[in-house]
Amino acid sequence: MHQPTSLLEPWLRGTLTDTPVVQRAVMHALQAAEEELTNWCSGLTHEEVQQRPAGLASVAFHLRHIPGSIDRLLTYAEGGELSEEQLQRMSSEGAQDMSTKECLQQLSRGLRAAEERIQRFRTEQLQEPRTVGRKRLPTTVGGLLVHVADHTLRHVGQATTTARWLLANRASR
Secondary structure, eight states: OOOOSOSSOGGGTTOOTTSOHHHHHHHHHHHHHHHHHHHHHTTOOHHHHHOOGGGOOOHHHHHHHHHHHHHHHHHHHTTOOOOHHHHHHHHTTTTOOOOHHHHHHHHHHHHHHHHHHHHTOOGGGTTOEEEETTTTEEEEHHHHHHHHHHHHHHHHHHHHHHHHHHHHHHHTO
């Protein structure tokens, strides 16, 4: 059915060797995310990408949420607060009606922007304190960077599982 774009996952390809190890791991996770999502989701029709089988979030939601959540987490890692625009985009992630191609393009643009931002962090910043959200929960730059990878891959798993179900359902019709 679907074949991975490479037999080796990004972290095993020997890339980004000039990037500090934590930032490299996060960027490899984002590369793996894009590959998996493109592999499993690019063949979905507009109707399928919007479907919510068994009440699950749509694939389109995950494809829109991933770059938005990364942007917000990196804003906190950079020591900033969320802007009105970021808050508005967050509240509309589930409501936009975009094609599969548009969702994947938005994802790709968001991941490229995230990689540029991640490259700017220095290893000595990883222990710097940061806060998250309205409650200003304590964390660190390193904690936020690791959560970028963790949160992204959670949504990749949900999106690809839903995509696989949709593709299997299509094949059984």
